[in-house]
Amino acid sequence: MPKHSLETRKSTERMVDYDRHSSAQQSIISSHDARIRELARQVGRGGREMRVMDYGCGPGTSAIIAVRPALEVFRARFHDAPLVVCHADQPGNDWNALFGLVYGPTGYHAGIDNVRTEASIGSFYERMADDSSVDLATCFAASHWLSRAVRLQSPGTVWFADLQGDARQEMAELARRDWMNFLRLRARELKPGGFLFVSTLGSIPDGAERNGAAASGRGIYRALQVVAESMARDGLIDADVLDGFVFSLWFPTAEEARSPIEGDDDLLLSFEIVTIEVTPAPHNPTDFFAGLSSDPEKYANAYTGYIRAFADSTLRTQLLAPSATGPQSEDGLADEFYRRLHDLYQTRLSEFAFELWHLTVILRKM
Ligand SMILES: C[S@@+](CC[C@H](N)C(=O)[O-])C[C@H]1O[C@@H](n2cnc3c(N)ncnc32)[C@H](O)[C@@H]1O
Structure with missing residues (x-):
């Protein structure tokens, strides 16, 4: 009997209060502004319209920052061309929040x-655009979500980087297949000469880590594990549910992003590979919120x-709702979870700091 099962549920459904809490994502996108402008300058006029597509756009300001550089360059280069943005x-x-921003005073209109x-509404692990229709495709802080929720025997950890043995291998294989599928789909959607720009969280080789990568x-994720274990000890989270819970994420090393492309005819x-690299975040790479630590x-x-x-x-659907069988409701468990998480950061500060390495992948459709 297989020990693990890959669920058909999605890995993530929605972001919560995203716009107010996405300064990390906004700063990542802004740091790529010049590079995206440069790519937009290299794209030829491949048809009547110029189309920018942002995959995994989310509901916030970051979806505007992602497309604005290409729009400004296209408008300056092709005065008469209709520009199309597809989110x-x-x-x-939260589409209403997104379109409120798009058509608001800070939106690109x-x-x-x-x-x-x-x-375009669906999954980027399926087709989201017509053949050869996209001039410039972006995907920020999204492609690290795998195509489905994963349930693996993962006692002691809620995330991929600390998995061991079969569980680690099974998840690595899903991540590899998802990445290749994502790229094959985008290859069909991009116009020849168009660019795909993917930026997300990455990993770097590190012999001191369990799986050789930080x-x-x-x-x-280690803070989340500490909180989840403390709630399991207090009988608030079902220990069996926790042992089988793992975030359906994978933050690739540069090699993990590159080798599936180079190994596939x-x-x-x-694609021509323009860039595949993992680099420290330009600001506060060892503690994203260091500016607030005083x-x-x-x-x-x-x-x-x-x-x-x-x-x-993810926490609600895969950990808290299945544990909410006693007197505590899912909302009550969620409140308690965030209260403990808050206490952990307030008392232990940078012990659980957010270190950030950016994976950047730039591919040109041949
Ligand atoms: C952390 S948010 C990033 C949003 C925005 N791109 C940014 O950088 O702020 C991740 C987004 O990816 C979306 N997402 C995750 N998996 C997806 C999938 N399979 N297909 C389409 N979107 C997906 C989520 O719905 C969410 O809006």
């Missing part, structure tokens, strides 16, 4: 003319808000 995400994305906004956010024929309350608020924004739906 792509899952059904549970204020200032850039003749832009049409579209949405992954971004290792402090955060179709991908090699589809005020433990603010520091803990920043960490708790950031973590809740991306982790809440």
Whole structure:
């Protein structure tokens, strides 16, 4: 009997209070502004319209920062061309929040003319655009979510980087297949000469770590493990559920991002590799919220808000809801979970700091 099962549920459904707690994502995207402008300058006019597509756009300001550089360059280069932005995400994305921002005072419609906004709703592990229709594709802080929720026997850890043995291998294989599938789909959607720009959390080789790599956010996931274990000890989380819970994430090393392309004839024929690299974040790479560390309350608020924004739906559906069989409701368990997480950051500060290495992948469609 297999020890593990890959579930059909999605790995993540929605972000919580995302716009207020996505300064990390916004700063990552802003740090790539010049590179995206440079790619937009290299794209030829491949048709009547110029199309920018942002995969895993989310509901916040980051979705605007992601597409603005290419829009500005295209508008300056092709005065008469209709520009199309297609925001792509899952059904549970907060689309109303996103379109409120897109059409609001800081949105790209204020200032850039003749832009049409579209949405593509589904999974980027399936087709999201027509063949050869996209000039410039971006995907920020999203491709590290795997195609489905994973249930593995993973006692002692809630995330991929500390998995051992079969569980680690099974998840590594899913991550590799997902990445190749993602790239094959984008290869069909991009126009020849168009670019795919993927930026997400990465890992770097590190012999001191269990699996030979230090992954971004290792402090955060270890903090989540400490909190989850403390709640299991107090009978608030079902210990069996916790032993089988793992975030469905993979933060690749540069080698893990590159080798599936170089080992696959179709991908090699589809893409020129422009850049594949993992580099420390330009600001506060060893503690993203270091600027707040002199005020433990603010520091803990920043960490708790950031973590809740991306982790809440996974924690609820896979850990808290299945544990909420006693007197405590799912909401009560969630409140208690974040209260303990807040206490942990307030008292132990940088012990669980968010270290950040960016994976950047730039591919050109041949
Ligand atoms: C952390 S948010 C990033 C949002 C935005 N790109 C940014 O950088 O701030 C991750 C986003 O990826 C989306 N996402 C995750 N898996 C996805 C999938 N399979 N298909 C489409 N979107 C997905 C989530 O719904 C979420 O909006």
